[in-house]
Amino acid sequence: MGCRRRCRAASFSLLALFALRALALELALNGARIRSISSAELSSLAGPVALPAQAARGAAAAGEASLVRGVSLGELYPLVAEAWRLEAKSASASRAWEDEGLGERLFELYLVEAPGGTWELRVGGERLGAAERLDLAAEVLAEDGAEFWVSWEGVAELKAEVARFAKAHGRSIKTVEVPNTQSKLVAVARGGGKLPDLVMIQSDYAPGLARMGLLQSVEYLRSPDLVDKGFEAFRSEGRYWALPFYFDAQLVFYRGSIAGPAPRPDWSLEELEARARALKGKVEHPLAWNLYSAYWLLPFAAGYGKAGILDPAGGMRADDEATARALDQLLKLRDEGLLEPAERDAMISWFASGKAAYILSGSYSIPEFERVGLDFGVAPYPVVAATGKPVAPMLDFKGLALSRRTARPILARRLAQYLTSAPVQARFTSSQSKLPASKAAWELSRGSNRYFEALSRSYEIGLVVPPSEAYAAYKNVMWKILRLVVTGQMRVREALATAQRLVDENLAE
């Protein structure tokens, strides 16, 4: 009896040990085992991952993705300079992938959690269930000691992500907050100082920094997971100068308790006007936004037929008919007492205090309003019924650019690949209510982001802030000219003609 019990217990322990061993994954590099990871450990590292429909068994429809829990090989393996072969084995099968560019894809290859505590390897559309051993043929990256300049919102969260990457790979990476990365890069380069290896930029920084030879082009890093409009945001002289990281979109914000029911996503400008008219006398400013800025005017010009922000020759037209029509219409709303021109601070303060029912602001305002507990909703920009075209929100991308003079280009690239990978993008952008540049990260936020529909529609109809010095000149000139128009000191067409002359003069300098 006692022996039977002991024997049973011993058999059970053996089985459990066998099961545990079977559930452990062995990672090898160039044929040599480097670590063994238990299923529990993998589970603790895993996060939500969206895999493309073709890779997902039984995905409902094209364009949709399956949401699973997984961890990328980029996070499990040491950083590599390059990798060219991956071999995977399960108890019953083995597969191998040979690809010269495998090193660039490690953050896109996942081990995903499968039933029974097993892990399935996903390589693009291919898979190997219950993986037990992976062997990567690769050269380990020797680079260390990188510097990364960060800016804009979410610096603390970004620093935490970089620290996580650095710790996981045993690297030293210094993250420095820089208020204006463009001017600091230029100043440091002029002074012969130490430049960063990786730097955050916005789209209109790209042409100048590229012309000065401070950035390296990143064609070789173009990933199908990153949205096309994001790459366009950093395209100058036929090359791409940064990996798109995240973006903000302009939205209509409304006070739920004042403005009434949420508008439909395909609503019209005329409907917005009618809603404002119905609020006249009930609220101080039915509509309020910054009418002095071209950044908020251009979407309306697009709605009235402006074909694109830049003209085909790369210049800016201020005196086109669509801009004039848009401005005429907005001034009519102002004259009717529906629209109150206001700069950001005044507008936000009216909105918060209930003096303004509808305002135009960027998605960056969402966390701010949520933090103060405001009852508000967001809607995508409406369509101009007369033209059938949408008032097209500006999409303001931030990107990760590699210094042309870096001694650690691959470490900088791996960090950029990590930061633009779907799980990191989903984590960072959801904490900041930004929009991720990664398509897979979009999928991850589909269910959890209550603004998803408005934000996706904004991306679909939005215009990218162009990476152009002409745009910067235009914006500055219009800032002065629009004030004269709004205060009645200049007539619309005369003002736009003057603006055009000044833009041309600026660009000719």
Added chain:
Amino acid sequence: MKKHTARSLGTALLALAAWALSAQSAPQAVSGATPEAKWSIALAGARKDSLVESYYEKLYNAGAVTKTVERKGVKATYKGVPLSKIVAMVDGADSGPNYAFDEALWKAGYEITLVAKDGYAKTFSTKEVAPEALMVAVWADGKWIAPMTVGDTASGLWVKDLASIETSLAPNPALAAPAFSIEIEAGGATASFTLEELEASDLYLEGTGSYTTSAGTKYTNVYGGAKLLGLIERFTKLSAEDSVTFVAMDGYEMTYPGSQVLDQKDGTWILAFEMDGARIPKDPGYVRTVKVGPANPNIDGHNSVRMVRRLVVKQKDFKPFSLKLEGKMGFELDRATVQSCVSCHKRTVTYEAKGKTAVYTGFPAYLALGYVDDPKYAPHKQDKSLAAYDEAAAKAGYKVVFAAADGFKVTLDSRELNRNEDVIIAMYKDEAILPEGEFPLALAWDRGAKLVPAGIKGLRQLASIRAEF
């Protein structure tokens, strides 16, 4: 640089040379294939050049090297030209065809950036890599390859499809700070100074300073620039009665009385061209006036002149004045404010009186009404989104009384002044400050004015404007 033009001959020679080398050094066959396309590598250093196939062939024939390295777990043999032979083309000012490699300079250290056609770029310091460690190869295991760097270094320096080799010896004109000089006219002399000259001079000073805009926002920064008084005193002794006029790049003008420049109680006036360690961009720089010092002096925003291009010191001609404005609010505008108004809203009219014509410059008179037509709002005194001028009130009509210092008065109707650009408050006559008898300000109108307000008369020595509702 000597260039071979017969490509086919050059390629054949190179193939022959490669075959010969290969035959000597390793028992492997040369494929005999020709490169798919002509190539060149841009070089930037003490001079600019490009390495073309024909010159590469010459270097190759004069001393090709072979290196066997392990890549992707496999040994491969590369043949090519030492990188140092190519860097020699741009590491000094010497001209070809036989460039001397400056080994001492290499060992002293400079940066080399290797750039691939796809944009990948890697930089290394020459101090950390032996001159002979890297080569630019075009053969790998007997087959043509696009030029790449390879050798006895970490593989990070092996750059395939090499497009350019850039060194830190190369001046980068795109990076150069814009050439900018500031002019000074003082004590009968005219001179100009570059920002570099001012920075290197004993006039250079750094300190903290602030300015507050008319809407109440205060900006504090660390500025660096040339001491204004010190600069002026290189040409003339400044007295309290003198004036210093700043002319901006966009035509804006502002005049300081000498007393203001001499007043150093709370800080030092400087012509600032650096802010927080970086050059100030064109707008609001390249030069702006600020006051700095340990006490963090705070000046009015309109006294911080932006984009200064020129300064003119005039001795003992600065006469302060003020213009009194009364109505729903009251203001007394000083000379600097009036001059600022002229700079921003400049209007020139041809005024005719008693058969004589003269050109008067000032600002449209209706703009002054913004100070007195509303009990709450006035120009530059609130959020910019609020209009300072009440056009509706002007259209409704009220009396505007212009009074001279001697008591002479002209009364006009606001409806005829509203948006009337042809009736001005003039500060200049024929481009000079108004003469004695008309100074400081005058009411004038264009002889071709579309609307000449009823009852208007020439008024000199304007002292006040009163709005009567």
